[in-house]
Amino acid sequence: xxxxxxxxRGYFMPPVExxxxxxxxxxxxxPVWCSVDLRDGNQxxxxxxxxxxxxxFFNKLIKVGFKEIEIGFPAASETxxxxxxxLIEKNMIPDDVTIQVLTxxxxxxxxxxxxxxxxxPRAIVHVYNSTSLAxxxxxxxxSKEEIKQIxxxxxxxxxxxxxxxxxxxxxxxxxxxxxxxxxEYALEVCNAVIDIWQPTPDKKCIINLPATVEMSLPHxxxxxxxxMSKNLHxxxxxVVSLHPHNDRGTGVADAELGMLAGADRIEGxxxxxxxxxxxxxxxxxxxxxxxxxxxxxxxxxxxxxxxxMFERLTQMKxxxxxxxxxxxxxxxxxxxxxxAISKGMHYRIEQDPSKWTVPxxxxxxxxxxxxxxxxxIRINSQSGKGGVAYVLEHNxxxxxxxxxxxxxxxxxxxxxxxxxxxxxxxxxxxxxxRRYKKFTPVFKISEVHFKQIDGIQTEVTIEADxxxxxxxxxxxxxxxxxxxALSKHFGKPCDVICYExxxxxxGSDSSAIAYVGIKGDDGKxxxxxxxxxxxxxxxxDAVESAMNRSMTE
Ligand SMILES: CC(=O)SCCNC(=O)CCNC(=O)[C@H](O)C(C)(C)COP(=O)(O)OP(=O)(O)OC[C@H]1O[C@@H](n2cnc3c(N)ncnc32)[C@H](O)[C@@H]1OP(=O)(O)O
Ligand SMILES: CC(C)C(=O)C(=O)O
Numbered sequence: 174x175x176x177x178x179x180x181x182r183g184y185f186m187p188p189v190e191x192x193x194x195x196x197x198x199x200x201x202x203x204p205v206w207c208s209v210d211l212r213d214g215n216q217x218x219x220x221x222x223x224x225x226x227x228x229x230f231f232n233k234l235i236k237v238g239f240k241e242i243e244i245g246f247p248a249a250s251e252t253x254x255x256x257x258x259x260l261i262e263k264n265m266i267p268d269d270v271t272i273q274v275l276t277x278x279x280x281x282x283x284x285x286x287x288x289x290x291x292x293x294p295r296a297i298v299h300v301y302n303s304t305s306l307a308x309x310x311x312x313x314x315x316s317k318e319e320i321k322q323i324x325x326x327x328x329x330x331x332x333x334x335x336x337x338x339x340x341x342x343x344x345x346x347x348x349x350x351x352x353x354x355x356x357e358y359a360l361e362v363c364n365a366v367i368d369i370w371q372p373t374p375d376k377k378c379i380i381n382l383p384a385t386v387e388m389s390l391p392h393x394x395x396x397x398x399x400x401m402s403k404n405l406h407x408x409x410x411x412v413v414s415l416h417p418h419n420d421r422g423t424g425v426a427d428a429e430l431g432m433l434a435g436a437d438r439i440e441g442x443x444x445x446x447x448x449x450x451x452x453x454x455x456x457x458x459x460x461x462x463x464x465x466x467x468x469x470x471x472x473x474x475x476x477x478x479x480x481x482m483f484e485r486l487t488q489m490k491x492x493x494x495x496x497x498x499x500x501x502x503x504x505x506x507x508x509x510x511x512x513a514i515s516k517g518m519h520y521r522i523e524q525d526p527s528k529w530t531v532p533x534x535x536x537x538x539x540x541x542x543x544x545x546x547x548x549x550i551r552i553n554s555q556s557g558k559g560g561v562a563y564v565l566e567h568n569x570x571x572x573x574x575x576x577x578x579x580x581x582x583x584x585x586x587x588x589x590x591x592x593x594x595x596x597x598x599x600x601x602x603x604x605x606x607r608r609y610k611k612f613t614p615v616f617k618i619s620e621v622h623f624k625q626i627d628g629i630q631t632e633v634t635i636e637a638d639x640x641x642x643x644x645x646x647x648x649x650x651x652x653x654x655x656x657x658a659l660s661k662h663f664g665k666p667c668d669v670i671c672y673e674x675x676x677x678x679x680g681s682d683s684s685a686i687a688y689v690g691i692k693g694d695d696g697k698x699x700x701x702x703x704x705x706x707x708x709x710x711x712x713x714d715a716v717e718s719a720m721n722r723s724m725t726e
Contacts, residue, residue, distance in 0.1 A: 184389040187356045187400035194395045194434035200462060203470040205412065205438040206455060207241040208234050211256070212275055213416075214446040215245065218487055226486045227256050228265070233482055234443075235270055238471045241297065243273040243440070247289030248282040257289040266294060273297035273345070278327025287334045290342070297379065298335070299345035300327045304362055305353030305385075321362050324348070328369040344370050345379035347416065352388045356400050364406045372410035380405060381440060383416035384427050391423050395430035402435030414438035417453040419445060424453035429461070443483055444491050444498065460497040464536050473497070476541040503538040503548045506595075508557020508582070511550050515563040518545075552601055554590035558582030561601060568598040570678070571605075574688050576671040577700045584608050609688075609702040612718040614725055616663075621713055623651055633658040652712050656691065659720050667720050668692045671700070674708055689715035693723035 211230060215221050222230065227244075234242050244260065245253035257274060260266050272293060276286040278300050290296040302323045303312065309320055328346060335342040346366040348359045363380050372378040382401060384394055394417070402413050415436045417427035428439050441447075445454030456476075459469035473479065476498045480491050493501040505511045510533045517531035529537055538548050550563045558578035565571040573581060585604050589596050596604070616637035624630045631654040633644045644662045648654030652669060660667040671690030676683045685708040690700045701718025703711035 184352065184393055185355045185397070186393065187396055189400070191396045191399035191403065191434070194399050194430060195392075197433040199465065199467070200429060200432050201467060203459070203462060203468060204432055204436065205241060205414075206239055206459070206471060207243060207273060207414070207438060207440045208239045208442065208455065209243040209416070209440045209452060210234065210442045210446060212243040212245050213440075213448060213452050214442040214487070216249075217446065217448045217451075218489070220488065221250075221252070222486055224252055224255050224259065227252070228259065229482070230486055231256075231260065231265070233479065235267060237443075237473065237479065240269055241271050241273055241438075243275060243297075243299065246275045248276060248285040254285075254289050257293075261290070261293050268294070271295045271297055271343070273299055275299045275301065276327075278302040278323045280326075280330060283327065283330050283334065287338060291338065291340070293340065295341040295343070297343045297345050298331055299347065299379075299381070300324075300331055301347035301349045301381075302327065303350045303385075304348040304359055305350030306355070307353050308350055317358055321365055324362050325365050325369060328366040332370060343376065343378065344372075345381055345414070347381040347383050349383055350385040351382045352384045352386060352394065352397070356397050360401055360404050363401065364404075367406045367411060372407055374410055377410045377412050379412045379414050379438065381414040381416050381438075382431075382436075383440075384418050384424070385416075387418055387420040387423060387427065390421075391426035391430045394427045395434040398431040398436055399434035412437050414440055415453075416440040418448060419450040419453060422450065424451070425457050425461070428453045428458055443479065444489070444495060446483075446487055446489055454496075456498060457496045460536070460541070463540075473541055476543070478542070497536070497541060503534060503543055504551045505533060505549060505560065506551050506553050507555045508560060511560025511563060512557055513559075514549060515559045518563075546598065552585060552589060552596040553594070554586050556582070556586055556589070561585045564598050564601050565605060569602055571686060572673075572675060574671055574673045574690070576690050576698065577688055580698065580700055581605060581608070606702075609700055609715075609718055609722075610704065611714065612701060612721050615721045616717075618655070618713060618717045621655060623654070629654045631655055631658055633662075635659075635662055651709055652689070652716060655713050656716055656720075659716070663720075663724070665694050665724070666692060667716070667723075669716065670698060672712065672715075674712060677704065685711045687711035687715040689719050691716065691719045691723060695723075697723075697726075699723040699726070 211227055245256055247254045247257045274286050274290055276283050304320055331344050348362050351359055370378045405411050413436045415428055415431045417424040441453035441455040443456055445451035459471045462469040480498050493499045505514055513532040550560045561582050562573040562578050565573055585601055588604055616635050619636050620634035622632045628647055628649050629651055630647050633655055635642050644658040646654055646658035646661050648657045656667040656669050670692050674685055674687040676685050684704055684706050687703045690698050693699050699719045699722040701715045703714025705711040
């Protein structure tokens with residue numbers, strides 16, 4: 174038996190209450206985004222990306238709109254180093270983009286990192302050392318003071334090498350494993366680093382607070398961030414950055430509450446790739462802002478293309494339910510959802526297309542490059558009449574009468590249930606046509622003539638059981654006259670209770686579709702459709718199918 178009590182190790186709350194973030198309702202502005210896909214994301218892959226793959230990824234990040242990109246850990250491997258040199262030497266870094274490189278606070282690694290970024294138009298050099306209790310005791314076996322000295326020596330060396338190089342460098346420091354560090358101590362270390370760097374409005378520094386491992390509920394992280402943000406030296410010249418991981422599955426919440434608590438910048442990855450359970454998912458975060466009416470300043474309008482690139486280069490898989498980008502995240506299979514979405518879409522067009530309030534869809538799928546046709550209303554045995562009608566209207570322009578929808582809905586869902594499979598739009602159309610169009614197992618109407626005497630008089634030629642019979646009848650319209658002829662001939666009621674007709678296509682070759690429902694002698698409703706260039710023929714075909722159905726069920 175495992176013992177859950179071994180995990181009761183707690184976390185560190187700030188020494189004073191820091192809960193102002195609770196009073197904020199919104200994130201009203203995009204943070205500075207920094208993609209760490211090519212570093213933290215890459216270092217967690219089974220097979221790290223090659224140089225060419227990284228270049229493709231880098232270019233895509235630029236296209237999405239990232240202005241800060243951590244391109245790697247140049248001292249780690251030749252590929253990481255080469256990426257850095259290639260971007261610089263081939264002038265591949267746009268003027269408004271800053272590359273970032275990561276280094277441990279160890280002199281030879283810092284020196285190698287500066288060699289890698291030589292000649293960069295602008296670069297952030299990011300130095301880290303772990304400050305957590307666990308790492309102090311177990312990994313470094315050093316006192317708080319000694320660990321602080323690692324940070325101080327690292328910060329000094331960055332400053333010295335940057336000055337010697339004369340290049341355009343910005344500095345970033347991370348107290349790695351911040352969430353396992355006493356906040357007062359993390360503050361002391363960060364302030365020591367800030368005091369060395371002496372940031373100014375023109376040369377701010379970045380203090381990055383990583384949830385290297387998520388260790389608490391997100392509100393605890395927010396209080397830790399607020400404490401740091403309120404107490405860092407020279408705060409106006411310090412960019413407070415967050416680097417949440419996702420061990421508890423709440424990396425997005427950490428980032429969001431952390432922003433409410435004062436953070437200015439977020440480091441994360443596309444689709445949450447990264448160590449273990451991943452870094453915070455920037456797509457999710459940015460789209461959450463978008464879905465609240467805030468410009469995220471990143472462009473995810475072609476999500477399928479981005480997802481394809483991500484999966485190909487990282488060999489990771491995006492889950493079907495991954496927010497905003499999974500294959501199924503806009504799909505509604507269940508009847509009541511489909512009905513509400515379908516009505517919501519009509520309401521929006523009628524009332525106010527400028528506002529998005531469609532039930533069950535947090536955003537318009539088209540905003541991220543998805544389509545209604547294949548992504549939203551999907552048909553299986555959970556579906557209802559509203560969804561089936563939506564598919565036929567959306568794909569084929571068929572506006573199914575309200576009275577007919579239930580009969581059609583059950584017919585379609587039964588097929589899906591029996592076959593245990595989803596039905597594509599063309600399969601729904603096939604079921605619809607097979608059930609209602611030219612359904613003539615009992616009789617056929619081969620000819621119809623009308624005369625306008627005392628209302629409408631008709632002669633209907635009926636073929637049944639190998640016999641041809643001409644039946645005469647009258648009515649107050651053509652459809653009425655034909656239904657009276659059928660009723661007379663078969664000795665059964667053929668009362669038209671539903672009749673609707675509309676054109677299917679625009680232009681001279683447009684055909685009409687007629688929908689007819691009749692009440693049979695058992696009191697039930699039976700339906701048929703007719704499609705023809707001639708609207709009268711379409712309605713006669715429809716009543717013919719409906720009557721046949723009433724005589725076969
Ligand atoms: C949370 C994060 O994601 S942090 C980033 C992690 N990413 C990576 O580590 C990927 C790239 N890293 C590497 O390729 C290698 O670790 C290198 C090239 C940087 C260094 O390689 P090596 O020196 O061979 O190994 P390693 O990283 O294990 O070094 C461990 C030593 O560095 C020390 N150390 C580790 N991190 C730091 C740090 N941030 N600052 C100062 N010292 C550090 C350890 O205490 C240990 O010291 P010891 O030799 O006295 O025991
Ligand atoms: C180096 C730091 C920022 C890091 O990657 C982490 O703590 O996860």
